[in-house]
Amino acid sequence: xxxxxxxxxxxxxxxxxxxxxxxxxxxxxxxxxxxxxxxxxxxxxxxxxxxxxxxxxxxxxxxxxxxxxxxxxxxxxxxxxxxxxxxxxxxxxxxxxxxxxxxxxxxxxxxxxxxxxxxxxxxxxxxxxxxxxxxxxxxxxxxxxxxxxxxxxxxxxxxxxxxxxxxxxxxxxxxxxxxxxxxxxxxxxxxxxxxxxxxxxxxxxxxxxxxxxxxxxxxxxxxxxxxxxxxxxxxxxxxxxxxxxxxxxxxxxxxxxxxxxxxxxxxxxxxxxxxxxxxxxxxxxxxxxxxxxxxxxxxxxxxxxxxxxxxxxxxxxxxxxxxxxxxxxxxxxxxxxxxxxxxxxxxxxxxxxxxxxxxxxxxxxxxxxxxxxxxxxxxxxxxxxxxxxxxxxxxxxxxxxxxxxxxxxxxxxxxxxxxxxxxxxxxxxxxxxxxxxxxxxxxxxxxxxxxxxxxxxxxxxxxxxxxxxxxxxxxxxxxxxxxxxxxxxxxxxxxxxxxxxxxxxxxxxxxxxxxxxxxxxxxxxxxxxxxxxxxxxxxxxxxxxxxxxxxxxxxxxxxxxxxxxxxxxxxxxxxxxxxxxxxxxxxxxxxxxxx
Amino acid sequence: xxxxxxxxxxxxxxxxxxxxxxxxxxxxxxxxxxxxxxxxxxxxxxxxxxxxxxxxxxxxxxxxxxxxxxxxxxxxxxxxxxxxxxxxxxxxxxxxxxxxxxxxxxxxxxxxxxxxxxxxxxxxxxxxxxxxxxxxxxxxxxxxxxxxxxxxxxxxxxxxxxxxx
Numbered sequence: 001x002x003x004x005x006x007x008x009x010x011x012x013x014x015x016x017x018x019x020x021x022x023x024x025x026x027x028x029x030x031x032x033x034x035x036x037x038x039x040x041x042x043x044x045x046x047x048x049x050x051x052x053x054x055x056x057x058x059x060x061x062x063x064x065x066x067x068x069x070x071x072x073x074x075x076x077x078x079x080x081x082x083x084x085x086x087x088x089x090x091x092x093x094x095x096x097x098x099x100x101x102x103x104x105x106x107x108x109x110x111x112x113x114x115x116x117x118x119x120x121x122x123x124x125x126x127x128x129x130x131x132x133x134x135x136x137x138x139x140x141x142x143x144x145x146x147x148x149x150x151x152x153x154x155x156x157x158x159x160x161x162x163x164x165x166x167x168x169x170x171x172x173x174x175x176x177x178x179x180x181x182x183x184x185x186x187x188x189x190x191x192x193x194x195x196x197x198x199x200x201x202x203x204x205x206x207x208x209x210x211x212x213x214x215x216x217x218x219x220x221x222x223x224x225x226x227x228x229x230x231x232x233x234x235x236x237x238x239x240x241x242x243x244x245x246x247x248x249x250x251x252x253x254x255x256x257x258x259x260x261x262x263x264x265x266x267x268x269x270x271x272x273x274x275x276x277x278x279x280x281x282x283x284x285x286x287x288x289x290x291x292x293x294x295x296x297x298x299x300x301x302x303x304x305x306x307x308x309x310x311x312x313x314x315x316x317x318x319x320x321x322x323x324x325x326x327x328x329x330x331x332x333x334x335x336x337x338x339x340x341x342x343x344x345x346x347x348x349x350x351x352x353x354x355x356x357x358x359x360x361x362x363x364x365x366x367x368x369x370x371x372x373x374x375x376x377x378x379x380x381x382x383x384x385x386x387x388x389x390x391x392x393x394x395x396x397x398x399x400x401x402x403x404x405x406x407x408x409x410x411x412x413x414x415x416x417x418x419x420x421x422x423x424x425x426x427x428x429x430x431x432x433x434x435x436x437x438x439x440x441x442x443x444x445x446x447x448x449x450x451x452x453x454x455x456x457x458x459x460x461x462x463x464x465x466x467x468x469x470x471x472x473x474x475x476x477x478x479x480x481x482x483x484x485x486x487x488x489x490x491x492x493x494x495x496x497x498x499x500x501x502x503x504x505x506x507x508x509x510x511x512x513x514x515x516x517x518x519x520x521x522x523x524x525x526x527x528x529x530x531x532x533x534x535x536x537x538x539x540x541x542x543x544x545x546x547x548x549x550x551x552x553x554x555x556x557x558x559x560x561x562x563x564x565x566x567x568x569x570x571x572x573x574x575x576x577x578x579x580x581x582x583x584x585x586x587x588x589x590x591x592x593x594x595x
Numbered sequence: 596x597x598x599x600x601x602x603x604x605x606x607x608x609x610x611x612x613x614x615x616x617x618x619x620x621x622x623x624x625x626x627x628x629x630x631x632x633x634x635x636x637x638x639x640x641x642x643x644x645x646x647x648x649x650x651x652x653x654x655x656x657x658x659x660x661x662x663x664x665x666x667x668x669x670x671x672x673x674x675x676x677x678x679x680x681x682x683x684x685x686x687x688x689x690x691x692x693x694x695x696x697x698x699x700x701x702x703x704x705x706x707x708x709x710x711x712x713x714x715x716x717x718x719x720x721x722x723x724x725x726x727x728x729x730x731x732x733x734x735x736x737x738x739x740x741x742x743x744x745x746x747x748x749x750x751x752x753x754x755x756x757x758x759x760x
Contacts, residue, residue, distance in 0.1 A: 057600075057650050058635050065666055081664060082632030094632060124660055125629045128607050131658075132627070135682055139719065 014111070017049055021070075021106040026050040035112045040088035052110075058083045059097060063108070066099035070106050082113070163187065172265035175254070180204050180220055180261070192247060192265050193237075211235050222251045223261045234268075246272040285327035287320055288471045288505075289464040293456040297324070304451045305331035310403065312388075312448050313426040315455030317578040318506030321426040322384065324453060329382040334422055337381030340374050345390035345577035352395050354411055357402070363412025375408045375419045382422045387577050388448065389429035389440060396441045399423075403447050423448065428578065458501040458508060465496050468505060472512045473524075482516050488524045495526055495533050502550060507573025514571070530571075531556060551586045554579070558592075596639070598648045599757050600670050601750075604663070604696065605677035606688035607656025610710040613740035614677065615653050618750055623741050630655045633667055642754040649754065657688055665699045673704040673757045675749065676728065680709040680737065681717040686724050693728060704756035706749050707732040713739040 011018055011030040019026040028049040036049060053059045062080040069078035080097040089095060094113045099106070163186050166173055172189030176182055182200045190197055193210055200208035205216035215235045222233050233249040246269045254260035284298040304311055305328045313321045322341055329339040344352060350364060358373030374383055385391070391399070402408050403423060407416035425448045434440035458465065469488065477485050492515070501507055515528040526534065532553045557568035569579035582588075603611040612630050617623055619638050634653040639646065652671065657663045668674070674696055679685040689707070696705070707728050709720060722729070729735045734752040738745035 056635075057637075058633065061667075061670060064669070081667075083635065084632065085635040087635075087637055096632075121629075121631050124631060127660060128629050128656075128658070129627065132608055135684070139681065139717065142719075143717075 014109075016112075017052070017110040019050065019053075019108045019110070021108065026053055026108070029107075033112070035089075035093075038088055038093070039090040040085075056085055056088055058085055059110075062097050062099075066097075066106075066108065069099055070101060166264075170267060172267075174200075174263040174265065176205075176223075176261040176263070178257075178259035180223070182208060183260075189265050192245065192267055194245075210237060219249050219251060219263065222249075227253060245269050283471075285323065285330060287323050287327065288468050289461060290467060291456075291461040291464050293461050294464065297453065297455060300453055301327050302331060304328060304453065306333070307451065308332070308334075308422055309450040310423045310425065310448045311451040311453060312431075312445075313424060313453045313455065314431075315426075315428060316457045316502075316504055317428045317575055318504030318573055319428075319455040319457060320505055321428075321455060322386065324455060325382070325384040325424045325426060328424060329422075332382065332422065334381050338378045339382045339384070340378045341384040341386055342374050343386045343577060344395075345387035346580060349392045349394045350411070352392065353398065356395065357398065357408045358410040360410050360412030363410070367412065371410075373408065373410065375402065375421050376417065378421045380420055382424060385423060385425045385448075387427060388425040389427040389431055389434055390577070391440075393439065393441065396444045400441060400444045400447060403444075425449075458504040462497055465508070466493060468508055469493065469496055469512060472509045473516070476509075476513050476516050480513070480516055482519065484522060485516060485519050485524065486522045489526065491526045492524050492529065495529060499533055503573030506575070510570060510573035550582070551588065554582060554586065554588060555592065558588075596646045596648050597758075598650055599672040599754065600650045600652060601753065601757075602652045602654055602668055602671045602674040602696070603677065604654060604674050604689070604692040605656060606679070606682075606685040607658045607661075609656065609677045609679040609682075609685050610740045611656065611675075611677050612653050614675070614708065614710065614738070614746055614749075615651050617740045617743055617746045618651075621743070623743075625741075638750070640751065640754055642751060642758060645758065647754055647758070649750065657692055663692060663695065665695055668696055668699040671696075671700055671703065672760075673706075673753050675753060676705055676707050676732070678707070678709050678720060678725065680711050680720045681714050683719050683724070686720060686728075689725075690728060693731075704733045704753060704760050705731075706734040706736065706753045706756075708745075708749055709735070709737045710740060712737040712744055713741045 009030065012033075015033045015035070017033050017036055018029045020029055026049075032049060037044070038052075041052070041055065053063065058080070065080070066078050078099040082094050082096050084092075084094050086093075089112070092114070096111050096113070098109045098111070100109065101107070163173070166186060167188040170188070172192045173184070173186040174182060174189050175184035181202055181204055183202075185193075185197045185200060193200075195210045202208075205211065205219055206213050209216050211219075212235075215233070219233050219235070222230050230251055233251065235247045235249055237245045237247065245267065248266045248268050250264040250266070252262045252264065254262050284294075284301070287294065287298070301324060311325075311328060313324050315321050325341065326339060329335060342355065347355070353359075354364075354367075354371065354373065356373050356375060358371050358376055359367050361367055361370050385399075402419070405416070406418060406420070408419050409416050431440055431445050431449075435442045435445055458468075473488065477483060496508070496511075503510070511530050511533060512524075514530045515524045518528045519525070520528075553572055554568065557571040558565070561567040561571060565579060565583075566576055569576050572579070574582065603615060605611050607629060608627060612628075612634065613623055615634075615636055619636055630653060632655055636651040636653065638649045638651060640649060641647070652667060654663050654667055655661050676689050676693055677685075678689045693705070696703075707725065709725070712718075725735070733756040734749060736745045736749050736752075738749055740746060
């Protein structure tokens with residue numbers, strides 16, 4: 001049948017319901033498919049297939065669409081897309097309608113798909129399930145991220161609040177981990193330290209902090225002590241072209257993890273400056289004292305140090321003449337060169353001459369090799385001639401020539417050698433009187449006292465005794481391991497203040513050391529003091545009693561040390577040379593001293 | 596009896612089929628079975644004293660694999676726009692489908708349902724995200740096809756709005 005539809009019996013192989021649209025009704029063609037009537041129409045046995053359209057909401061809708069398509073004259077076919085209508089066709093039944101045109105005739109082909117004939121279903125199902133699964137995972141991640149972000153923000157807020165409080169209190173914070181490496185530096189701490197945090201993070205305080213290594217070590221060591229024994233560590237930061245910053249560092253365990261440490265930094269520069277203004281300088285190059293006389297000494301040292309002239313330092317034994325000489329050297333342009341102290345007392349002419357100027361091999365018996373003297377050894381630096389009043393006259397003459405010419409001649413040589421040495425001289429004797437007696441050269445005196453410094457004896461600066469006592473006490477209790485001794489009884493200090501201190505600061509130091517050795521309680525009692533301080537009268541200068549008392553004191557010391565003069569000198573707070581001189585002056589015989 | 600065609604619109608797996616099933620049979624299945632094509636159901640309701648037959652066109656979920664054919668919307672008296680409250684991306688799909696409906700059938704009544712309200716802990720869609728749609732909908736409701744929360748009320752509200760329009 002050319003140009004017409006195939007035999008309807010042939011169409012039955014498609015198992016489809018085929019309608020022809022005529023005027024106002026549908027006529028089905030060929031055999032009914034196996035699935036007709038569908039479940040929703042089985043009750044109506046005689047219902048013609050064409051009536052199906054009236055029962056199906058979808059087909060009615062599709063036919064409107066098909067009508068437009070037929071009218072449009074388009075070629076091909078118009079498909080409804082897949083649909084299901086359980087009430088009419090039953091569950092799991094999917095259908096599709098196709099509108100076609102053959103010549104002027106219009107047809108609708110209705111096909112039914114069971115679950116097995118619809119390959120798109122499982123594919124789509126799988127794709128969407130995977131997409132859902134992926135989305136769930138993404139949502140999960142987003143939720144966790146949001147939760148973590150929220151916690152982080154909260155933690156940061158809390159940290160910022162704490163830091164703001166600490167900063168507001170002027171406290172800088174540094175955190176150390178269990179290895180003592182810096183893990184955190186607060187804004188205030190950065191400001192106080194004036195350093196790049198990157199230089200400190202991940203490093204120890206010794207490696208990274210701008211503090212002196214010794215200060216860093218003290219802070220770290222403080223952290224190793226039990227909490228109850230810890231003290232605030234004072235740290236001073238010197239800065240180029242800027243005033244120093246004084247900090248107090250408090251070391252605390254991290255309450256969350258005791259292996260970690262929190263350092264709280266407090267700027268006490270202002271307080272320290274005010275304190276200094278209040279009390280004045282208490283220390284100057286190991287010299288301790290704040291009395292007007294000592295302040296004047298400090299100022300004078302500063303003035304003289306930079307002028308390259310000889311200096312005569314005058315003061316009683318034990319007043320700190322060598323400390324003054326060292327300060328003069330340290331503050332002078334020669335401070336990078338040697339400082340050599342030489343005691344001129346108790347040596348023979350030749351021995352002192354050899355020591356000062358050197359000698360040539362064979363210059364005298366026992367001179368087995370060439371020897372460089374102190375003048376040559378101190379080249380570029382400073383030479384302190386202590387006890388210069390005891391220097392033999394012959395050496396005084398040579399010294400004068402050295403000072404004038406700037407040359408020395410070794411014993412046994414004739415060739416002068418240029419030397420560049422600053423000479424400081426110290427004495428506890430009235431040199432002018434020695435000049436009058438003819439035992440000291442006047443021209444040498446004038447030469448060495450171009451600049452002069454007089455150190456006051458301790459009895460003239462009693463207000464410094466508490467300061468000196470405290471300084472020696474702290475130093476000695478550490479050195480002697482007597483940390484259980486916490487201080488001095490007021491009565492002890494009273495005795496210190498009333499005593500005349502003929503041996504001056506050195507004697508005070510020796511007395512404190514003596515007391516510490518004998519102290520068995522937490523404070524030094526008057527009974528711990530040396531015998532001469534046990535029954536102290538109001539200070540009297542150079543009374544006969546004092547002299548006899550000193551004689552007895554020296555004899556006691558000699559007895560205590562079994563005649564060892566060096567130890568006895570230390571015990572009574574005198575230098576060895578002074579001790580020997582006092583032995584002579586007080587007529588203490590060899591026999592007496594070795595009893 | 597008055598018949599009204601309602602389209603169920605939304606992204607895939609937002610719960611359109613489950614909402615229809617809950618309305619018609621009062622049942623819910625945990626198993627997700629994607630809808631292929633269009634599924635036609637019917638539900639009789641009595642609204643404001645009037646019997647009404649709702650012809651529910653449950654359209655397949657719109658995504659990259661299947662795009663909703665505008666012709667399916669023709670003749671609808673209203674529609675239900677479904678969003679999955681646990682998936683933000685379904686808000687955007689709902690917005691696009693709403694635009695398609697407006698172009699195709701004009702300003703007919705619709706309700707906006709935020710489904711899966713039973714999954715409170717996974718809820719991510721907040722009110723501001725749907726404010727544009729909310730302003731135009733005759734009802735915005737958080738519903739759960741699983742528990743039945745708000746489902747029947749939503750269909751009743753739409754029916755009432757359709758009768759009044």
